[in-house]
Amino acid sequence: MVDIERVFENNKKWIKSKLDLDPNYFKELAKGQNPELLYIGCADSRVTAEELMGCEPGEVFVHRNVANMVVSTDLNCQSVIEYAVQHLEVNHVIVCGHYGCGGVQAAMQSADLGLLNPWLRNIRDVYRTHASELNAITNEDKRYKRLVELNVQEQCINVIKTAVVQKAYRSRGIRVHGWVFDLETGKLIDLKIDFQSILDKIMEIYRLENN
Ligand code: CO
Numbered sequence: 001m002v003d004i005e006r007v008f009e010n011n012k013k014w015i016k017s018k019l020d021l022d023p024n025y026f027k028e029l030a031k032g033q034n035p036e037l038l039y040i041g042c043a044d045s046r047v048t049a050e051e052l053m054g055c056e057p058g059e060v061f062v063h064r065n066v067a068n069m070v071v072s073t074d075l076n077c078q079s080v081i082e083y084a085v086q087h088l089e090v091n092h093v094i095v096c097g098h099y100g101c102g103g104v105q106a107a108m109q110s111a112d113l114g115l116l117n118p119w120l121r122n123i124r125d126v127y128r129t130h131a132s133e134l135n136a137i138t139n140e141d142k143r144y145k146r147l148v149e150l151n152v153q154e155q156c157i158n159v160i161k162t163a164v165v166q167k168a169y170r171s172r173g174i175r176v177h178g179w180v181f182d183l184e185t186g187k188l189i190d191l192k193i194d195f196q197s198i199l200d201k202i203m204e205i206y207r208l209e210n211n
Pocket of ligand 1: 101104
């Protein structure tokens with residue numbers, strides 16, 4: 001069990017470590033934020049956003065939920081995107097999934113998970129969209145890993161579908177990236193999703209901006 005007292009002791013040590021390097025560290029931090037990145041990742045306790053990217057406070061705007069989903073009716077995630085893209089003017093949006101994702105695994109099983117059912121339904125929809133590719137993978141572990149990757153790709157598409165991202169793409173060329181974190185090696189894998197071609201294909205239907 002985590003000793004809560006230890007958390008506060010750690011906080012004191014952390015403050016000291018920052019002030020030892022720069023006595024004005026917190027004064028500067030309090031002035032405001034100007035992050036370049038918006039990171040949307042899984043709430044999984046093992047997949048830390050800043051730590052795995054080596055980012056310092058102020059460098060990355062973070063949103064985490066079960067299985068790194070970007071759902072159009074989720075006011076929480078949509079507000080994060082709107083705020084980060086329109087007001088903070090981030091230049092990169094990252095959707096980061098991870099192998100070993102319990103949310104994705106749960107969506108592949110036929111179990112009643114209560115409140116999580118409608119949330120995981122979105123992942124089942126990803127499976128349905130890519131069913132022929134996924135069903136052709138006989139190895140269950142490989143199929144599950146592929147679903148993790150395809151889920152990241154679909155959530156990136158959901159990011160691109162938002163009006164604020166389409167606007168920022170036209171005005172300043174904002175980039176959307178799909179990554180997977182491999183828990184077994186600690187590696188961050190860029191799925192190198194070809195967004196330009198995906199964008200061209202989906203714009204016919206999802207275009208929200210006038211030329
Ligand atoms: Co997860």
